[in-house]
Amino acid sequence: MLTRRTLLQQALLTAGLVVAQPLRALALTADQLTIANVTRLYDVRVARIATPQTTAEVAKAITAWPGKVSVGGGRYSMGGQVAIDGGLHLDMRRLNSLVWLDPAAKRVRVQAGMRWRDLQDVIDPHHLAIKTMQSYANFTVGGAVSVNAHGRYVGNGPVAGSVRALQLVLADGRVAEASRQQNAELFRAALGGYGALAAITEVELDLVDNTCIEREVHAVPLSGYVDFFNREVRGNARAVMHNADLMPPLFDAPTAITWRRTDKAPTDTQRLQPRDRSYALERGVIWAMTELPGGGALRRSVIQPLRLGGERIVWRNREASLDVAELEPGSRAASTYVLQEYFIPPRHFMPYVRALAPLLNTPCAEVLNVSIRHSPPDADALLPWAREEVFSFVIYYKQGTSEPTCRAVGDWTRSLIDLALRHEGRYYLPYQLHATRAQFDQAYPEAAALRELKRRHDPAGRFSNALWARYL
């Protein structure tokens, strides 16, 4: 019998707005066909959205659609990397089940749309933790692998190093297993590949023990920071996480924050960040810092000492399960919060940071802080952001959303990219797409190898998104 629902579905199918059953399909209105990202800048209008829950459904959606295909996870990338105009969008967020967990081997296999926070729920009872992830837990595993994300983990570098194997669905719908031993070139291209060659449907990861970690905070002179890092952090087997914050207006006085493994009892016994926590206080603090006269001084003299003062010992999973909700402003209509990141070899640390600081005081953006991290060279990804050992500089800023401001931010970003290139550095690709094609090619000469692989595995150029439409 035809119900009202099936009649509606048939009408939508005829109109080409949904993918045929058994795939669950979204996209009933033009608004719902708009794929937004966290910044609310750069919406992309797609023709169809599919929400697969199995690998077979991913393969079926790709083979059934004749045009371009984009893949999306948590949508925290900031320049349309998850969608392509007029294409099929694979929304992977419901492909989010555990495949298997082997606690003794400290290994797990999950569907790629699972978020880190959901994985933490599964592994925490086994006293296990994620080896490498971003600073927040909202991202999908597939999205993290596809940008080759990194966190504050000492000595780990990007997430690629903890990936054992991937299951991929290729442009012709074929399902392929990829690892360092099997389909190795596809494996390398998928790590940090931004959905250029395949949809990642499953990810197999190494895990580590969930231990207690104790925070240590040091004010370090800028000129002594690299020595401090080599002596106190890199050389210390108990150091688990580390970053150093530079604050406006001078960006010249690192506050180094290191979390070291400890046998002491936790001062906060929560094993994971509660999901239903209110972040009113954190949001109020960010508002005060950016909106109130004297907000910067308030932050330096009151907020920062309060935030980092006192003894703090937590479970690793507690510190790794932070929620981006703590950063989310009340509205992103007139202004939005954005990131950029640059990777600079240690030999250029001082000249780079000295040249960077004056550029950060710009009328088009309000830089809230710069977080310095470290990565050893990346031996896995085809398109590595850490071709050699690097310090990374994560710039967190607020910008207006008007067209003139966005244009000015584009000019400013290109000058920051030039500065990184002059210091033999690279820039990170999940953020706004302000780089010129020449800047991209200079930063990532390995893109030629990715183009060549794409010609072989996706000759019709089906996998695409705003990033690859512009640069590949």
Ligand SMILES: Cc1cc2nc3c(=O)[nH]c(=O)nc-3n(C[C@H](O)[C@H](O)[C@H](O)COP(=O)(O)OP(=O)(O)OC[C@H]3O[C@@H](n4cnc5c(N)ncnc54)[C@H](O)[C@@H]3O)c2cc1C
């Ligand atoms: C507040 C905030 C903090 C951040 N902190 C960090 C940090 O500490 N470290 C860091 O490295 N980055 C950080 N980022 C950047 C973040 O890692 C990336 O934006 C990442 O892409 C987010 O994961 P996602 O699931 O949202 O991926 P999405 O944004 O949905 O996708 C990113 C890219 O991966 C592709 N993709 C996603 N899933 C798949 C799949 N299953 N198969 C194939 N391709 C896929 C997409 O096509 C797209 O090109 C941060 C971003 C924000 C907003």
